[in-house]
Amino acid sequence: MEKKFVLGIDLGTSNSAVTLCNLESGESRTVDVTQILAPNQIGERSSLPSALYLPNGDEFSVEAIKLPWDEGGSRVVGIFAREHGAQVPDRLVTSAKSWLSNPHVDPQSAVLPWNSEIESGKLSAVEASRLYLEHIKQGVLYAARMEGREWNLDEAQIVLTVPASFDEVARKLTSDAALAAGLPEPVLLEEPQAAFYAWTDRVGSEWRKQVQAGDVILVCDVGGGTADFSLIAVSEQDGNLAVERISVGEHILLGGDNMDLALAYTLQAQLEDEGTEIDDWQFLALIHTASQAKAKLFEDAGLSELPIAIPSRGSSLFAGTVSTVLARETLEGVVIDGFFALTGADEMPEEEGGAALQEFGLPYASDAVVSKHLARFLARSLQNVKTSESLSALIGDQASALEGSLLKPTAVLFNGGVFKADAIRARVLELLASWCGDAPRELEGFQPDLAVSKGAASYGRNRVTGQGIRIRAGSARSYYLGLESSRPAVPGFKPPIKAVCVVPQGMEEGSSHLLEGRSFGLVTGKRAVFRFFASEIRSGDKPGDLVNKADKVLEETSKLEITLPPMDEFPEGQPIPVVLNSVVTELGNLELWMQHVDSEQKWKVEFQVRME
Amino acid sequence: MRSIRLKPKTTPGLRAWCFGLRGLLFSWTLGLIVLNSGFGFRVVLWPLYWEFQKDFIMKTKALVAGILIAILNGLMFVESLSVFNVYFVSGAIALALWLVLKAVTAGEVPKAEEEAVVPPTPEPIAPPPAPKNAAEAEVVAVLASLQNKGRLVDFLMDDISKYSDAQVGGAARVVHQGCKAAFSEMFTVEPVATEAEGAKVTVPVDAGEMYRLSGSIKDDGPHSGTLVHKGWKASKVNLPRVIKNEDGQLPAIAPAQVEVK
Numbered sequence: 062m063e064k065k066f067v068l069g070i071d072l073g074t075s076n077s078a079v080t081l082c083n084l085e086s087g088e089s090r091t092v093d094v095t096q097i098l099a100p101n102q103i104g105e106r107s108s109l110p111s112a113l114y115l116p117n118g119d120e121f122s123v124e125a126i127k128l129p130w131d132e133g134g135s136r137v138v139g140i141f142a143r144e145h146g147a148q149v150p151d152r153l154v155t156s157a158k159s160w161l162s163n164p165h166v167d168p169q170s171a172v173l174p175w176n177s178e179i180e181s182g183k184l185s186a187v188e189a190s191r192l193y194l195e196h197i198k199q200g201v202l203y204a205a206r207m208e209g210r211e212w213n214l215d216e217a218q219i220v221l222t223v224p225a226s227f228d229e230v231a232r233k234l235t236s237d238a239a240l241a242a243g244l245p246e247p248v249l250l251e252e253p254q255a256a257f258y259a260w261t262d263r264v265g266s267e268w269r270k271q272v273q274a275g276d277v278i279l280v281c282d283v284g285g286g287t288a289d290f291s292l293i294a295v296s297e298q299d300g301n302l303a304v305e306r307i308s309v310g311e312h313i314l315l316g317g318d319n320m321d322l323a324l325a326y327t328l329q330a331q332l333e334d335e336g337t338e339i340d341d342w343q344f345l346a347l348i349h350t351a352s353q354a355k356a357k358l359f360e361d362a363g364l365s366e367l368p369i370a371i372p373s374r375g376s377s378l379f380a381g382t383v384s385t386v387l388a389r390e391t392l393e394g395v396v397i398d399g400f401f402a403l404t405g406a407d408e409m410p411e412e413e414g415g416a417a418l419q420e421f422g423l424p425y426a427s428d429a430v431v432s433k434h435l436a437r438f439l440a441r442s443l444q445n446v447k448t449s450e451s452l453s454a455l456i457g458d459q460a461s462a463l464e465g466s467l468l469k470p471t472a473v474l475f476n477g478g479v480f481k482a483d484a485i486r487a488r489v490l491e492l493l494a495s496w497c498g499d500a501p502r503e504l505e506g507f508q509p510d511l512a513v514s515k516g517a518a519s520y521g522r523n524r525v526t527g528q529g530i531r532i533r534a535g536s537a538r539s540y541y542l543g544l545e546s547s548r549p550a551v552p553g554f555k556p557p558i559k560a561v562c563v564v565p566q567g568m569e570e571g572s573s574h575l576l577e578g579r580s581f582g583l584v585t586g587k588r589a590v591f592r593f594f595a596s597e598i599r600s601g602d603k604p605g606d607l608v609n610k611a612d613k614v615l616e617e618t619s620k621l622e623i624t625l626p627p628m629d630e631f632p633e634g635q636p637i638p639v640v641l642n643s644v645v646t647e648l649g650n651l652e653l654w655m656q657h658v659d660s661e662q663k664w665k666v667e668f669q670v671r672m673e
Numbered sequence: 674m675r676s677i678r679l680k681p682k683t684t685p686g687l688r689a690w691c692f693g694l695r696g697l698l699f700s701w702t703l704g705l706i707v708l709n710s711g712f713g714f715r716v717v718l719w720p721l722y723w724e725f726q727k728d729f730i731m732k733t734k735a736l737v738a739g740i741l742i743a744i745l746n747g748l749m750f751v752e753s754l755s756v757f758n759v760y761f762v763s764g765a766i767a768l769a770l771w772l773v774l775k776a777v778t779a780g781e782v783p784k785a786e787e788e789a790v791v792p793p794t795p796e797p798i799a800p801p802p803a804p805k806n807a808a809e810a811e812v813v814a815v816l817a818s819l820q821n822k823g824r825l826v827d828f829l830m831d832d833i834s835k836y837s838d839a840q841v842g843g844a845a846r847v848v849h850q851g852c853k854a855a856f857s858e859m860f861t862v863e864p865v866a867t868e869a870e871g872a873k874v875t876v877p878v879d880a881g882e883m884y885r886l887s888g889s890i891k892d893d894g895p896h897s898g899t900l901v902h903k904g905w906k907a908s909k910v911n912l913p914r915v916i917k918n919e920d921g922q923l924p925a926i927a928p929a930q931v932e933v934k
Contacts, residue, residue, distance in 0.1 A: 102915060371847070
């Protein structure tokens, strides 16, 4: 069906936003999403907090939390969910997105809210994501209806952003959640790429003047809960500038929320030194107040300190309020020197160790220094680029970029709420200058909160109209199938695992690959399981290449399983020779098929939800 | 000798006008042909065409008018009829004006019809019916939001005389920070006058109630004076809406809070 509009959806870890681009009029704007502001109150806000609250049976009347488009009563999504849920953590689901890529817990099992004692109503990370997307969809349709316009979702190009660090399983789960929410054919776009599209859209045709062939752009995206890095190389092809995403980072659960929390702990200690104890409720208020004071101090360089006042919970405001001061020194010590320390180019984040009994929740980054994660990303990027001649050629004209221990970016595009602060951007540039020799220049971003959804809408528009720039990206990682090596079993000794590359890094949308020369014998009616590995730093591997010690050098992401249905042509018990066919669909999803060697018949291989 | 002149004496200026109009009408006709050919309408006059397209009778009338204009235009080029040119021109102009007028008004009438024929949406969402005291309930909702974020009602209901300035100051910060956040979500506010307070200003003549004068006011403006207060105006209002309210009851400004252990 002909596409009439684009929905660019930023399904964030802490906040979501949506931009609608009308392809007929060319107009593109962020849709204010209707949500519950308090019991019996609704209103519109430009972003929808990715928070879900599960009220108990009689906590609120059905009407008090009813949106214009639903029956109401069972769940609250958005601002009120986050505000009220902060005081009732047992009933609050947050960071569902991070649970989608959690290697320890099945994202499809109903375990959220995590560690909660409530008996009914728990849901899975996929289901929570579906509910956020459903809310966004209904919000967009409702807003249009209020303006007398009826959109048909079949005429929509849906673009959904995901962290560049999401692996194939997390991407597929996101895509499934969107389909289940009634968003047809969602195209996935990496968030740092979306930020880049938003930037090109904002500067218009000027962008070709602001970057040159040979530039390596670091997209540095630190949001509320996650840090996401990507590198984009600019080259010249047939007289035109071409852009290609050459490297993506690992999933790092570290963001602005950690900074606010750190600041609140510091202020709590300061209050205790002054002889004031605060309770849990006041601590929540302190996080909030500290966050606002942080923003204000960063915004106004002339202020040396800001008073902090925390009310008590009772109605007596004058008697119960406790006061202290946030000094600029404290702020810079905690946020700038704490999270963005001037560390060396070879200082890598510390792996978790020590504590043997680690809580089995989200794998938060154990090292809070963003600088070290950035160094690790740039070092791994260099490793990745060096393994591939075609990638090296992209940055070949400045050989100095490839010298040393990390890949040196020449420009930086900041994104995410954390980088609203000039001082933090300046510190990251200073840090990069200390590693690279020259300070990379800053490409001026805009509205770091909404840029991702705007960029997603721009990308969708370019995709439908076939005009404007496209970042060459393809698969962010290379993927491998584990092979058992045939050698005699030795007690207490695991045989090394070999893996064969089935999807090369950069494999483009709409292409497929048949793995020749390696066939598997599958018996009908019997489940076959394969181990599945990935790597973001082996861009040189081609399909069919073998990797030794796969469990050491690659990352195991999931298991694959396939059960061939019983078929008349094949007698029971006789193995059917099949070869692996990998496909990256037009929508950017990776699919694996087993194809019969002698015919065109093929069967889809399913990702088994990963479990440790 | 021509004692009766059907054609008024034409001055060079008028002739130029006629030529200009002729050219204009010719292109107008061409435009209509293109329009009705269904080929160039997207680019040329798509919205106009769309209005016509929806109404069959209107479309027919427009076509007939277009052909008439074309004929009138053609007649102007017939030398032997040149004495009637002024009538041809005025006729064509009248028709063209009629068409334009129709096009403009057609945009309004069929719209209502269009809405009538749109099939009912699968799940029509009507705004919830307003309860009897909806207006009061919405004011309470605004107050609730100022209390929730900025403790405004606690501030007003407490006895301020018992506390030191330091305590009042601490509480005022809570109120200022929270109420400001709630307030700026609901209202976008900007000053009425952009000049600095204390500056000499001239009050715009059409300012209406946006300005208030004091001192010795003359009978007629424009008035000049010193800007004492720059004024505030709301450029955007985005208030919370009440979902449902029992008739005769108002919602709580702040619910009583109970911590369950």
